[in-house]
Amino acid sequence: MTDTTLQAPIAAKPASRLDSPAGRALQNLFERPSAVIGLAIIVVFVGLAVFAPFVAPYDPVATSWSLVRKAPSAAHWFGTDELGRDILSRVIFGTRASLSAGVISVSIAVAIGVPLGLLAGYRGGFVDALISRITDAMLACPALILAIALAAFLGPSLGNAMIAIGITATPIFIRLTRGQAINVKVENYIEAAEAIGNSSLRIALRHVLPNVVPALLVQITLSIAGAIIAEAALSFLGLGQQPPAPSWGSMLNSAQRFLVSAPWMAVWPGLSIFLIVMSFNLLGDGLRDALDPREQ
Amino acid sequence: MLSFLGRRLLQIIPTLFFVSILIFSLQQLLPGDPALVMAGEERDPEIIARIRAEYHFDDPIPIQYIHWMKGVLTGDLGESLRIKVPVTELIKQKLPVTLQLASMAMIIALLIGIPAGVISAVKKGTAWDYAANAFSLWGISTPNFWLGIMLIFLFSIQLGWLPASGYVSLRENWQASLASTILPAFVLGNAISAIFMRHTRSAMLEVMESDYIRTARAKGASEPKVIIEHALRNALTPVITLGALELGTLLSGAVLTEQIFSIPGFGKLIVDAVFNRDYLVVQGVVLVTATTYITLNLIADVFYVLVNPRLRS
Numbered sequence: 015m016t017d018t019t020l021q022a023p024i025a026a027k028p029a030s031r032l033d034s035p036a037g038r039a040l041q042n043l044f045e046r047p048s049a050v051i052g053l054a055i056i057v058v059f060v061g062l063a064v065f066a067p068f069v070a071p072y073d074p075v076a077t078s079w080s081l082v083r084k085a086p087s088a089a090h091w092f093g094t095d096e097l098g099r100d101i102l103s104r105v106i107f108g109t110r111a112s113l114s115a116g117v118i119s120v121s122i123a124v125a126i127g128v129p130l131g132l133l134a135g136y137r138g139g140f141v142d143a144l145i146s147r148i149t150d151a152m153l154a155c156p157a158l159i160l161a162i163a164l165a166a167f168l169g170p171s172l173g174n175a176m177i178a179i180g181i182t183a184t185p186i187f188i189r190l191t192r193g194q195a196i197n198v199k200v201e202n203y204i205e206a207a208e209a210i211g212n213s214s215l216r217i218a219l220r221h222v223l224p225n226v227v228p229a230l231l232v233q234i235t236l237s238i239a240g241a242i243i244a245e246a247a248l249s250f251l252g253l254g255q256q257p258p259a260p261s262w263g264s265m266l267n268s269a270q271r272f273l274v275s276a277p278w279m280a281v282w283p284g285l286s287i288f289l290i291v292m293s294f295n296l297l298g299d300g301l302r303d304a305l306d307p308r309e310q
Numbered sequence: 311m312l313s314f315l316g317r318r319l320l321q322i323i324p325t326l327f328f329v330s331i332l333i334f335s336l337q338q339l340l341p342g343d344p345a346l347v348m349a350g351e352e353r354d355p356e357i358i359a360r361i362r363a364e365y366h367f368d369d370p371i372p373i374q375y376i377h378w379m380k381g382v383l384t385g386d387l388g389e390s391l392r393i394k395v396p397v398t399e400l401i402k403q404k405l406p407v408t409l410q411l412a413s414m415a416m417i418i419a420l421l422i423g424i425p426a427g428v429i430s431a432v433k434k435g436t437a438w439d440y441a442a443n444a445f446s447l448w449g450i451s452t453p454n455f456w457l458g459i460m461l462i463f464l465f466s467i468q469l470g471w472l473p474a475s476g477y478v479s480l481r482e483n484w485q486a487s488l489a490s491t492i493l494p495a496f497v498l499g500n501a502i503s504a505i506f507m508r509h510t511r512s513a514m515l516e517v518m519e520s521d522y523i524r525t526a527r528a529k530g531a532s533e534p535k536v537i538i539e540h541a542l543r544n545a546l547t548p549v550i551t552l553g554a555l556e557l558g559t560l561l562s563g564a565v566l567t568e569q570i571f572s573i574p575g576f577g578k579l580i581v582d583a584v585f586n587r588d589y590l591v592v593q594g595v596v597l598v599t600a601t602t603y604i605t606l607n608l609i610a611d612v613f614y615v616l617v618n619p620r621l622r623s
Binding site for chain 1: 324325326327328329331332333336337339340447448450451452453455456459460462463467558559561562563565566569570580581584585587589592593595596599600603604607
């Protein structure tokens with residue numbers, strides 16, 4: 015006869031927040047140094063945008079004829095521009111235009127693209143064919159050229175630039191959401207939800223949409239990077255933020271005319287665009303890896 | 311293959327139709343009376359009436375679209391309201407300049423992006439890989455208009471090696487032409503090379519894990535031969551195909567690059583048209599760009615199927 019001993023049951027661990035898929039993804043994200051660096055730089059820029067009036071040493075639109083095109087100094091760390099305005103203060107205030115353009119235009123794209131993508135993917139048939147062809151048509155026009163055309167027809171202003179960038183970013187969100195919705199709608203739990211009489215709207219919002227969120231988060235982050243460059247490009251061409259309000263793109267436009275006598279005018283706004291875009295790209299790449307189930 | 315081509319051609323018809331609607335709709339975004347806006351400073355009622363009659367602004371929108379489409383299909387994109395030259399003629403003049411710039415940019419992108427991607431994949435996890443990834447991050451994060459300004463400062467103002475702006479055509483003087491386009495072509499190619507690098511790296515990593523690579527190594531083939539003859543040859547197919555799709559990025563980039571370097575191409579044409587409120591030119595440029603992009607997409611798809619026997623069957 016053999017003695018059998020029963021082991022004491024292993025006590026169940028209390029469910030921690032890190033046990034949820036979102037918690038694991040977050041933990042995964044914070045284990046990636048490049049994503050953390052990206053996030054940290056974004057936080058700094060957001061802080062600068064929010065607290066700009068307290069952080070900026072001077073009024074960004076105050077001109078001074080005695081300070082025209084002064085090289086960087088202790089009084090003006092980034093130098094001054096062609097109207098004697100402090101470049102550091104303009105770069106700090108310019109963060110507002112860039113970040114708001116990035117966030118608002120991508121919000122426009124998400125607000126239009128996600129419902130249309132859900133509709134196309136979940137409904138299928140003629141609605142899908144129609145939405146898909148419109149999406150193809152929009153994707154066939156190079157984004158910046160279409161944004162320039164839209165901004166030109168709408169009229170030059172930061173608001174119209176945001177609308178133009180938002181519209182041109184929309185097809186990516188339609189295509190992404192549609193693809194995810196098509197994958198999810200054949201799952202058993204969707205069939206079960208339909209069988210118990212849930213409405214299409216409820217199924218789309220409660221069961222399909224949550225499955226699209228991880229891919230959307232990655233795309234939103236990368237699209238913000240693209241939108242910031244697009245806003246800077248439109249402002250550089252004079253179709254975005256209008257003077258004298260500061261914007262990195264319009265600052266580069268005026269800097270180009272004074273490259274020989276005041277090269278510092280071109281360095282800081284360009285470096286700021288590069289830094290913020292790189293940070294969103296780092297965060298987007300990190301999110302993509304962190305949300306990949308294979309990585310978990 | 312023929313049925314695939316036929317199916318693919320049929321697919322682009324609705325896309326082209328929606329592109330035409332999209333571009334025609336731009337005109338509807340103009341605030342107020344489009345004839346007044348198109349007339350610009352001219353407030354002469356006769357001119358306004360002429361514009362209204364010529365573009366059928368008094369007709370319902372679907373009829374306006376049909377008239378516009380009839381013109382497009384016969385190669386008539388209207389006339390520039392500012393310089394009184396047919397839009398088609400303007401595009402014909404400017405397109406070769408941008409094509410030269412885009413071709414040079416593509417060559418630069420291939421020359422940088424593919425070797426960087428191969429090195430990154432072969433030396434995965436080493437300093438070379440990190441350097442190549444940093445280069446790719448730099449490429450996709452740098453606004454090309456800033457890079458252009460910085461390169462003008464360095465190579466034209468500080469070193470005096472290259473002209474800061476202007477364009478000389480290849481026929482006129484090929485050396486001066488190359489000198490005037492090498493900086494803008496590098497600026498344009500920079501971002502694309504980063505994309506090529508990423509595609510090449512992931513394609514190479516996948517191919518290097520294949521059985522036939524292991525077999526080639528087992529048969530004693532040298533490492534350079536395995537990488538170049540066996541791995542790269544197969545990895546390049548998706549890279550080149552995806553590269554064709556970067557034309558949109560090139561054309562978008564050309565708008566700003568041509569503006570910075572004062573190159574009289576397609577990009578500068580659209581920007582000048584925007585500021586002159588020459589809306590027919592804007593519409594024409596967007597239409598030609600979109601059609602070119604759709605055609606290149608089609609060619610890329612066909613090429614991909616042609617070189618991939620599994621897809622052909």
